[in-house]
Amino acid sequence: MNRFPNHRILPYALVMPSIAVIAIFLIIPFGQAVYLSFHRVSPFGALRNVGWRNYVEMFASAEYLFSFRNTMIFSALVIGVGLTIALCIALLTTQKIRGAAFYQIAFIWTYAMSPIIAGVMWSLIFDPAIGIMARLIGSATGYSINYFTDPVAAFLLVTAASVWIMLGYNICFFVAGLQNVPHELKEAAWIDGATTWQTFWVVTFPMLSPTTAFLVFVNTVYAFFQSFGMIDVVTQGGPNRSTEFLIYKIYRDGFGRMQEGQAAAQSVFLFVLIAIVGAVQIYTSTKKSVYDR
Amino acid sequence: MFQKRSKSILMAALVLVLALGGIATAQAPVTVEFWHSMTGSRLEVLNKVVADFNALDPTMQIEPILVGTYEECLTRFRAAYQARQEPGIVQIYEVGTQTMHDSGMIIPAYQIPERLGETWDFGQYIRPIVQYYSKDGNLWSWPFASSTAMIYYNADHLRAAGLDPNKPPTTWEEMYEYGKKLVEAGVVKHALSYGWPDWMFENALSLHDLEYANMGNGRLGRPTEVSWPNEFTDELLDIWAKMAKDNVWIYGGAEYNANAAFQSGEITFLMQSTSSLDGILKTVGDSFEVRTTFLPRLANPKYARGNSLIGGNSLYVSNRVSDAELKVIFEFFKYLSRTDVSVYWHKNTGYFPATNAAVKALMDEGWFTQSPNHLTAFLQILSGKTDTDASAGMRMGPFAQSREWVRTALEKIANGEDPKAALKYSAEQVNALLAEYNEFFE
Numbered sequence: 152m153n154r155f156p157n158h159r160i161l162p163y164a165l166v167m168p169s170i171a172v173i174a175i176f177l178i179i180p181f182g183q184a185v186y187l188s189f190h191r192v193s194p195f196g197a198l199r200n201v202g203w204r205n206y207v208e209m210f211a212s213a214e215y216l217f218s219f220r221n222t223m224i225f226s227a228l229v230i231g232v233g234l235t236i237a238l239c240i241a242l243l244t245t246q247k248i249r250g251a252a253f254y255q256i257a258f259i260w261t262y263a264m265s266p267i268i269a270g271v272m273w274s275l276i277f278d279p280a281i282g283i284m285a286r287l288i289g290s291a292t293g294y295s296i297n298y299f300t301d302p303v304a305a306f307l308l309v310t311a312a313s314v315w316i317m318l319g320y321n322i323c324f325f326v327a328g329l330q331n332v333p334h335e336l337k338e339a340a341w342i343d344g345a346t347t348w349q350t351f352w353v354v355t356f357p358m359l360s361p362t363t364a365f366l367v368f369v370n371t372v373y374a375f376f377q378s379f380g381m382i383d384v385v386t387q388g389g390p391n392r393s394t395e396f397l398i399y400k401i402y403r404d405g406f407g408r409m410q411e412g413q414a415a416a417q418s419v420f421l422f423v424l425i426a427i428v429g430a431v432q433i434y435t436s437t438k439k440s441v442y443d444r
Numbered sequence: 445m446f447q448k449r450s451k452s453i454l455m456a457a458l459v460l461v462l463a464l465g466g467i468a469t470a471q472a473p474v475t476v477e478f479w480h481s482m483t484g485s486r487l488e489v490l491n492k493v494v495a496d497f498n499a500l501d502p503t504m505q506i507e508p509i510l511v512g513t514y515e516e517c518l519t520r521f522r523a524a525y526q527a528r529q530e531p532g533i534v535q536i537y538e539v540g541t542q543t544m545h546d547s548g549m550i551i552p553a554y555q556i557p558e559r560l561g562e563t564w565d566f567g568q569y570i571r572p573i574v575q576y577y578s579k580d581g582n583l584w585s586w587p588f589a590s591s592t593a594m595i596y597y598n599a600d601h602l603r604a605a606g607l608d609p610n611k612p613p614t615t616w617e618e619m620y621e622y623g624k625k626l627v628e629a630g631v632v633k634h635a636l637s638y639g640w641p642d643w644m645f646e647n648a649l650s651l652h653d654l655e656y657a658n659m660g661n662g663r664l665g666r667p668t669e670v671s672w673p674n675e676f677t678d679e680l681l682d683i684w685a686k687m688a689k690d691n692v693w694i695y696g697g698a699e700y701n702a703n704a705a706f707q708s709g710e711i712t713f714l715m716q717s718t719s720s721l722d723g724i725l726k727t728v729g730d731s732f733e734v735r736t737t738f739l740p741r742l743a744n745p746k747y748a749r750g751n752s753l754i755g756g757n758s759l760y761v762s763n764r765v766s767d768a769e770l771k772v773i774f775e776f777f778k779y780l781s782r783t784d785v786s787v788y789w790h791k792n793t794g795y796f797p798a799t800n801a802a803v804k805a806l807m808d809e810g811w812f813t814q815s816p817n818h819l820t821a822f823l824q825i826l827s828g829k830t831d832t833d834a835s836a837g838m839r840m841g842p843f844a845q846s847r848e849w850v851r852t853a854l855e856k857i858a859n860g861e862d863p864k865a866a867l868k869y870s871a872e873q874v875n876a877l878l879a880e881y882n883e884f885f886e
Contacts, residue, residue: 193884194841195547196526279694280705300695300858390855406519408845
């Protein structure tokens with residue numbers, strides 16, 4: 152059957168560039184990663200087939216499970232805390248107050264800052280010896296906070312910095328989402344005697360769900376992949392690997408520790424994981440989102 | 445007639461073009477890439493050295509390329525070699541020594557003059573450097589930026605705490621005592637921090653003539669296990685743990701983070717590579733008096749004297765370079781070993797002047813009396829042992845990972861965990877990595 156009458160080659164020629172790009176930059180490297188994940192690579196490039204050993208050792212490795220656990224907690228915090236704060240601020244800046252536009256811009260502009268710069272800034276502010284915040288906390292509580300040695304402090308620092316860097320973006324989308332909530336629906340709720348709290352949960356929040364679903368996905372991607380730059384600048388995965396999240400561990404194992412095979416196995420597993428998470432999110436969000444007006 | 449003439453003109457033109465082409469090919473510059481990891485103030489110094497070399501002969505050009513940290517540089521070289529994109533010269537840190545020796549990607553340094561039909565006296569380099577990078581008595585990489593570790597201290601702080609700046613601590617026990625006094629006197633919140641904490645651990649072992657790993661510290665064969673934890677490390681780490689608990693020692697990150705604390709007067713003692721000397725002197729300026737001294741030892745007299753370790757980096761040459769490229773590389777290496785260049789490099793970076801002649805020139809011009817801080821590390825390493833495997837420095841394949849595990853243990857100790865358990869756990873991980881590395885040679 153000819154799907155494109157009179158055009159036998161042209162349609163395929165037109166999609167070729169896209170397919171070529173996808174093949175060269177995504178499919179072929181992925182195939183190589185799968186191939187590599189069944190091998191050990193010597194420091195001079197020789198390959199040795201080891202079967203499933205990389206996968207077996209990965210799931211038996213205390214370091215990997217620790218990294219997995221920390222990544223999950225980190226993502227949950229970035230999404231949960233980050234989106235909650237963003238929504239609160241977005242609600243405040245969409246109230247009828249003087250200078251609302253100014254506040255909106257003031258909160259959003261932080262997104263323009265590169266994660267690297269933000270990372271350097273946060274690490275200097277909390278530097279145990281010369282950082283101003285470390286010093287203020289030290290003189291206020293007597294507790295000297297050192298994210299070079301304290302795994303919990305490092306983890307919280309990276310989480311706080313990540314929430315902060317994503318805040319502008321999240322607020323931006325929530326503000327846009329809130330402005331699209333039809334005022335007459337809220338009025339109807341008020342007339343029916345709903346409190347502000349009830350109006351928010353029954354009208355505003357469901358109407359926002361497409362925005363929320365989108366932001367959850369974007370923040371998941373940030374937590375899993377884009378947090379890399381921040382980690383690399385602030386903690387390099389330390390101390391005691393508390394901030395060595397899955398993506399950073401792949402980089403460290405593959406490039407620093409010269410364990411390409413093991414890193415490939417991790418990246419294949421991360422791919423499967425993200426595919427499942429993405430599918431679940433898209434399924435639930437398209438099902439639950441209220442698109443209809 | 446006309447046709448004939450135009451033909452001859454054409455011929456003449458052709459001859460001319462061919463001749464010019466010939467000249468052009470004869471004089472086409474040979475350019476060799478040089479991958480390195482010199483950042484900060486050292487980058488400018490390196491670029492100046494290379495630019496001066498390039499100005500000497502337009503047909504011999506070196507192109508320096510900064511490719512990231514030492515670790516990244518090693519990884520990228522390996523990847524590039526497999527893709528046939530590697531540079532002619534690559535700068536590799538001391539940690540990569542065993543890996544480079546095992547790689548099969550390089551020409552050992554001692555074979556470079558041989559291949560070009562020339563000779564070169566490797567005896568002109570400072571002994572501990574040659575020792576460190578030699579295998580079976582032959583130098584495998586070209587000495588370039590060698591350093592060792594020492595103590596930097598703030599003499600003004602010692603005076604403020606009523607301590608004698610002419611008597612800095614020589615033992616860890618004294619370090620603890622001094623630190624406590626400084627903290628108690630309110631001069632500083634913390635007294636001591638290290639750069640490269642994992643390397644300081646290695647230095648502590650070698651300074652007491654103790655091996656880091658078996659198989660002659662990895663110099664006689666590929667090691668199968670590390671020597672720690674042992675009696676010595678127990679004793680050492682007990683003091684480190686005590687210092688952490690009493691706010692004497694503050695853990696300052698993996699590489700150069702601790703420098704900032706020292707330069708801003710937040711801490712009194714900094715253990716760091718000599719390569720930071722010029723950066724620190726320049727940044728501190730006149731705000732306080734910077735002095736330097738030898739690394740501390742344990743007071744316990746039962747431990748022998750060894751030496752501090754050579755650190756920094758050396759230069760490796762890819763074994764795929766052509767003879768024309770190798771010629772340029774050799775000329776460049778000879779240039780780096782020139783006395784004036786060695787002197788310039790030393791004065792502006794704090795790295796060792798690599799040749800005996802450069803040391804003499806520096807001494808003759810009074811440099812060491814003018815800037816005694818530049819002499820400290822030198823005296824320390826030249827006055828120490830060089831003839832034992834422990835003092836010559838260790839060698840192992842997964843060295844970078846081993847460092848990371850030592851650092852992990854030190855981070856745990858600094859955070860109040862049990863030193864023995866922390867180090868034991870790290871040792872187990874390193875031993876597993878050693879076994880994995882050795883599998884490649886079965």
